[in-house]
Amino acid sequence: MCERALAQWDEPASPVRRTAAELARPSPPAPTSYRPLQRVAMHEDVLRLLFEEYEEHRRTERGEEETGWILLGRRDVDQATVMATLPAGANRDAGEAHVQFDSTVQVVASRIVRQKDRRLVLLGIVHTHPGSLRHPSDGDYRGDIEWISQLRGEEGIFGIGTADGKFADGTAALRQPRPNLQALQQLSFAWYSLKRGDRNYVPIPIEVIAGPDLAAPLRSVWKAIESHAPRLERLARQQAKVQFDIVDGALLEVIVPLAESSNAVRVLLSEKEVKYYLVRDGVLAADLYEPCVDRGVYRLLAELAGD
């Protein structure tokens, strides 16, 4: 009913009626005016995690492949603050010359991170190059120049990671050889911005400020998120009030509120295990074996509907 009323509000003053698919299209962002980025700040734990995970990636059997992260944070009128990173995911499609992120796991992870701060937006992309090319490639430009139209201000932040050791000085200190470059031992990240109409990426200085990576806690349950991502995403789309949490730093918790205040279906997930609970006058374990989390939740809801 409400959706139908809103859809009618959305109708332009025109006799032409739009299709359901057109009506389902999300509204455009609030018409805030943005100016080109003048300043990019990055929480220091974001940068630390990028270096750590890049180094870890190089030690894996897929270490020769490209990898990457998406950057989440706040976009203000002419500045951005990078506050969280989400990795490409184990199910990424990657080789020595390309990387396509696993968007399903990143979407679920973004929902979890944004529960605490719904002002976070997607700010840009970091990816690595195997050699010493510290600049996005022509192929990157062709995709990015189209993609940035979806970002606030139609401008994105792009980082290139390399591991050629050019800036290594034998110490373990983080260095900034150039305003748009950070280096730590063998690794470095170079930073650029790209906005609509640009013919090329523009080097952009990064200012490192104190602050956490808001997505760091997700790393402890990342395998659980990956293992159940498609079904968690279905559940989140179908149940508007579903909440996620991390329990004991090891389990992903999914909470589906029930109609009665303070009652809920609670699910604890690890990579290979799913346990269901009913929160009603205490916590009761449900006698249910169902590895597909969305199906398990709906089976429980169906049983409760019969009470």
Next chain:
Amino acid sequence: MDFRPLSEVERRQLVTALRGNADTGIALLMDRCTTSFLGTAEADEVPDEEVINAIKSVPCHY
């Protein structure tokens, strides 16, 4: 009372705010004198769909 039609921008802002109210309970602000729409209590909030669509369309990088 001002009964003029909403401009396109005002209409969009109102529809977005009503969707936010229906989906997540974001409070709508009303002018106490004229009852006109003033915005939302959490105007900085970004809709999930905006972020999700951007994530899903990240291009391949080379």
